[in-house]
Amino acid sequence: MSEDEVKAYHAIITELEAPVIAGEQNIQEGEWLLIVNHEYYIPRDRLRSFLEKKNFSNPDKIIDALVNKGFLVMLPCSKDNCPGFRSLHMDILVRSSQITTLHGNPPYLLSYKFAITRLKVPIKEDRMIIPSVNNPLWNELQSAILYFFNNNRRLADVYANILKKYLSRRGTGLDGFQAYVLRKMLSSDKSTYAIVAPTGSGKTEIYLFYSLAMVMKWRLLENDRRKKILLVYPRKALTVDQAYRIIELLSIANDELAHAKYQITFGIRDGDTPLGITANQSRDTRLVKIGELFRGVACPHCGKGLLAYESINSVICKYCNKKFDFIKTVRRTVAQADIVATNPWALETRLLDSAAEDVGARTLSDIALAVFDEAHEYTGVSGGILATLLDVLRGISDQKDVNLVFSSATIPDPRDFIVKLSGDDSCEIFNFNNEVAGGRLQIKGERLVILAHFMMNPRYSWNTYCQLWSVLMAFLSYAYKLRGLPQPQSILFINNIKELRRAKSGYIENLRLGEPKDHLIDSLDPLDPYCYYHYLPINSAKQIRERALRGELFNELKDLVVEIHSEVPRESREKVAARLRGGEGLVALSTSSLELGVDYDGVGFVLNSGLDNPITLVQRIGRGGRGDKTMRTVLGIVLARALPTEMLKTYEESFMKAVATMSISGYKLFITKDNPQVIKRGILIESMAKLAKKGKDTYASGASKGPIRDSETLQSFIKYILGEIL
Known part of the structure; x- marks a missing residue:
């Protein structure tokens, strides 16, 4: 995918299609516009002349490339009997705005608006800082690496070579922000850092490279075999997603460290870790x-x-x-790992456990660096609990200090939030957007975000809308597979598992009733939003239409909509994740499981049912348009259900502006650490963690004599706890 193709695609959407769809309204990015023309098309001649005026050197070549890759949708028969075109994302936008059960019926939506915004994201052209290759920014980072390793040139060179090989395998280098932050962290004496940068901007590499440097220094320079790193992710799906990168990095690192006869080990400790x-x-x-x-x-x-x-x-x-x-795979060996990944709930449980052969309080007393990804998740009471857990971690630590790293794309006021969460008022904040806005960071890449705000008609069910939208997106993927094109992937967020399952069963029932056969009738004009057959290969459209009328598409479409949530068995979740990574065109019905940090670079369409807070919406829509497979473009639909609270929110100017611009400035994240229940919980956790570290039975697991089965044991244990408190 060439950068010219991406830029041309973005320009076609923002400068050609958006004004037409909005009825030639004055287009301002970050402003809501009514969808008034859903039967538009762009003739090829107009596309060509537009691209010529934009100084693209070979417009016809770009148009053909976009058509061949499925990003320009050809409408076989337009109103003036010549082929017309739409971008895939805007075609889905207008068809989504008119979804209905029966052709000719009014749409399920009461109102439909859209907005366009662009976000700065690093691209390959930005990531040109190659380790060990002469470059002013690399030279500065190299000096910091040498300083970090106490001027041990050999170790610094090994570390640089690991980074070079890792980045080379991914066909990239470091961008200015990554190099700057890593340099500052390696040369700083601070204890707490926060990396605040948009989704897809390389935050993970920064804290993984920093973690690697720490382990190498402890083991190979200081000969310290006890210190460990804790990586905390708020979702199991995110832990698994990040495990791929960690294993990739450590595989390269261990090959390079073979001369030192030391392997850096890694394990995951959560509820799914086998005995x-x-x-x-x-x-x-x-x-x-x-x-x-x-x-x-x-x-x-x-x-x-x-x-x-x-x-x-x-x-x-x-x-x-x-x-x-x-890779340490079971509980007793994960406790021996240099780097342990977990989640906040498992962390609390592990702090209470005195088990000798598991990650427990004694293991956690060796944590010298704790990394918290998606830090914005820890708000309110959960933020207060995490802040308390950090106090406990420091309290039982055998290390001089516990360094902390927080990472997030969506912290509105980072310093205020991180100080409250970490308890460290001298923390160092690295803010991507501030660096770009201040002109200190030049980024060429952009992600195009098409926002849609749809309001349900109270006469219709929002869940039924989601079912019918799933039919559209699943059929799109099916049609693209038949054409031999990369299959678009979609995520549909539904917060309630019961409603999510209802949407899935409703999708299946719609297929049983013959969907999408009515959308494939050849008498439909391709400009009609009800028509879907234009996605099919021209030479097999008739055959597919006949098969649909006979009800033969059921087996081919039924498995394209999948569920991802906490009640899906682990094996099933893993298979779905593998299918998404493999590029299969799925429509994933998800709760918050796919909200955070999970990288599926084929996701170009996101539907969120309900008006969640802007921070959540930014995260969820940020799952899409993350790479060239989607032309760095995402359509994010926010569906306002026919509920008084959500309908009223539509008139809340600050909320609507935040969504339209994908900006969360002006919002605050609160941490409730002084809540009496949080304080009491913290006192109990601290006292039990101290008992666990001493090796006393805490009944937190079978290996620590749990559970408590009689009142005598309970009374005795309470006395131990009171002894620690008093």
Whole structure:
């Protein structure tokens, strides 16, 4: 995908299509516009002349490329009997605005608006800082690396080479923001850092590179074998997604460190971490069988297979047989890992556990660096609890200090929030948008965000709308697969699991009733929003139409809509994640599981049912348009349900402006640390963590004599707790 194609696609949408759809209204980015023309098209001659005026050197070549890749949709028969075109994203926008059950009926929506905004994101042209290649920014970073490793040139060179190989495998380098932040962190004596940057801007690499430097310094320079790193992710799906990058980085690092005869090890400790591994199938759900998938993580070596459990200390790729013998896979070996990934709920539980052969208080007393991704999640009472857990972590620590790193795309007032969360008023904040706005950071790349605000007609069900939208998006993916094109992926966020399942079952029922056969009738004009057949290959449209009329598309469409939420079995979640990573054109019905940090670069369409707060909406819509596979373009639909609170919110100017601009400035994140219940909880956790560190039975797990089964044991345990408190 060339940068010219991306720029041309963005220009076609913003300068050609948007004014036409809005009825030639004056187009201002970040302003809501009514959708008044949903039967438009752009003739090829107009596309060509437009691109010529925009100084694109070969307009016809760009048009053909966009058509061949499915981003320009050709409408076979337009009003003046010549082919017309639309961008894929705007075509879906106008058809989504007119969804209805029966052709000729009014749409399910009461009102439909759209807005256009652009977000700065680094692209390949921005990421040109290659380690070990002479460049002023690299030279500055190299000096910081050497300083960090106490002028040990050999270790600094090994570290730089690891970074170079990791980035080379991804066909990229560092951008100015990444190089700047990593340089500052490596040369700073601060204890707390916050990286605040948009989705897709490389935050993960920054804190992983920093974590790697810390481990290398402890083990190879200071000969300290105890210090550990804790990576805390608020969702299991995010932990699994990030595990791929961690394993990829450590695989390269361990190859480079072979001369030092030391391996950096990694493990995940949460509720899905098995107790052990067995050669045969076991009824004990705490055990996994050799060969079972390791959380659906893809192989970073070949990129084709999935990793599987091989032993308590290793996983293996089921496709290329590459062995990763630095992955600790069961509870007792994860406790030995240099880097442990977990979630905040597991962290609290682990702090209470005195188990000798598991991640417990004694293991956590060795944490010297804790990283919290998606830090904006910890607000209100949950933020107060996390702040309390950090106090407990420091209280039981055997280290001089516990360094903290927070990462997020959506913290409105970072300093205020991070100070309250960390308790460190000298924290250092790195803010991407501030660097860009201040002219200190030059970024060439842009992501185009098309926002849609749809309000449901009270006569119709918002859930039924979601079902019919799923039919549209699933059929789009199916049609593109038939054409041999990359299949668009979509995410539909529904907060309530019951309603989500209702949407899935409704989708299946709609297929059983024949959907989308009525949308494929050849008498429909392709400009009619009810028409879907224009997505199909021209030479097989008639055949597919006939199959649809016979009800034969059911089996091909039924599995294209999938569920992702906490009640989906782990194995099923892993398979869905693998299908998404493999590029399959799925419509994922998700609660908040896919909201944070998960990278599926084929997602170009996001529908959020309900008017969540702007921070949540920015995160969710930010799941789309993350790379060239989507032309760095996302259509984010916000569906206002026919509820008084949501209808009133439509008239809240600050809310609507925040959504239209994808900006959260002016909002605040609150942390409730002084809540009496949070304080009492903190006192109990602290006292139990101290008992656990001493090796006393805390009954937090079977390995620490839990659960408590009689009143005598309970009374005795309460006395121990009171003894610690008093």
